[in-house]
Amino acid sequence: MIPATHLIEATYIIAVILFILSLKWLSSPASARRGVWAGEAGMLLAIIGTLLYRGIVDYKWIAISLVLGAIIGVPLGNVQMTAVPQRTALSHAFGALCVTLVGTAEFYLRTPNVPAFVMSVLSLEVILGGLTFTGSLMAAGKLQEWLPQRPITYKGQNFVNLGVLAIAIAIAVMLVRDPSQTQLYPFMVGIALVFGVMLIIPIGGADMPTVISLLNSYAGLSAAAMGFVLNSKLLIVAGSLDGASGFILSVNMSKAMNRSFTNVLFGAFGQVQPAAQGAVEQRSVRSATPEEAAAILSAANKVAIVPGYGMAVAQAQHKVRELYDALTKRGVDVKFGIHPVAGRMPGHMNVLLAEADIPYDKLLDMDDMNGDLPQTDVALVIGANDVTNPAARTDASSPIYGMPILDVDKARTVMVIKRSMSPGFAGIDNPLYYLDNTLMLFGDAKQFVNSIVRELTGAGAAHG
């Protein structure tokens, strides 16, 4: 007979292997779904293994909680694809909540006999968990537009925020030195919760991809810290995989915005605009009708479509797919250029376009697209703004100077679908709109694309 403890450890080891394979298989779309199955199998094994643990005296509440969690999880897994960013933020909040609650229970069970090291990681666990919980709830609220998306800033904000965090850390140090001071513990968690809210208040919508990635990383690290507290290797591995993933994504996002981590967190975009806007002068733009746009598109050999958050807001991805079909049918080579920070989370645009049934080999990342753009006849920008702004390359006084962009201005003709000439989310003027080879297509993204599609398909029928 194998002792139960060995059996449990065996399930955990297999789970660790399956988790790593799961992420490995995610590297390409062809094997990615196998990755999900591996993850599911590993999770199931680990949970079954845990249920075998001898110390468990009562299964009733475990069963009820598991069922309740599953009931909440099913609708969260079936949200619309446009709601994926807020769902992701919400799941970071739930993960962090779990970790914070477990850490809290462990503290009250073990006090006053908590070794200094355990108390340090436990503090790290609940501070990170607490700030990730409220921070992610705030992010989800902003993404769902229950909270204002505009960054809210005030003088001395960074100073106040850092001060609050310093108090939480100071309390943690006091607890490490004397873990019997249980009256301090609620303050430590409470301040971490407040800090999470304060951290997200100055964050605007355009910074969300970075912030979601960062919160993802924190959620992973807090789970890894929990692994140290419980001495669970399984948790340490899963937590560090999640932490590493969030970290890599945060670095990618920061690079794609040419900003440092600290700059995203401590320098809200809204502050830089007044200086930038003074320079705006009256310049002429050329605009075009759907008929003219359709004529130009159908005469092209290569078309690059650059989508942004505006496409998601207008729910235009299915119309864009019709445009893709109509042009492809006419023999036009259509590719999509996806900027890393287009949308509200990493990979957001890819998911929306895949949902609209656009083949993923037509979705190019920034570097590949920029290699193609000089040989492209028409670049069609739909709901993207700052990620196409040539000022990032040329104007050292621009707040986005140095940010890598999609060089749509290098295409022979640029067409920009836009509601009006008002500046984009970050409030920065875009010189692209005044170029000689740029045509502005004023209107709602969905309706305008629809008019072009009707022109393309209708005209084909009339002449044929």
Add this chain to the structure above:
Amino acid sequence: MVTADLINSLYVFILAAFIGFEVIRRVSPLLHTPLMSLTNALDAIAVVGAIILAGERKSELAAILGAIAIVAATSNIVGGFIITDRMLKMFKSSRAPKS
């Protein structure tokens, strides 16, 4: 004993972080949204700690916090795997025949 465990855990953490970096670096930007939802589901393995807290019933508080933690983590597991699979199902190549 505590220090031996600690050192072991540190080794595990460092090695896992390196594996994480190497494996995740290779994930195409195309799949960064599913990557985030999948790692989120995997991260909810914290449920094992919550199950033990709720099951051991060492104190009333620990059992209650453990039970709430199970609910939070399980909703991430179930929701995370469902949405990741839904997203991945949508990614189709123009070269491969559609299934």
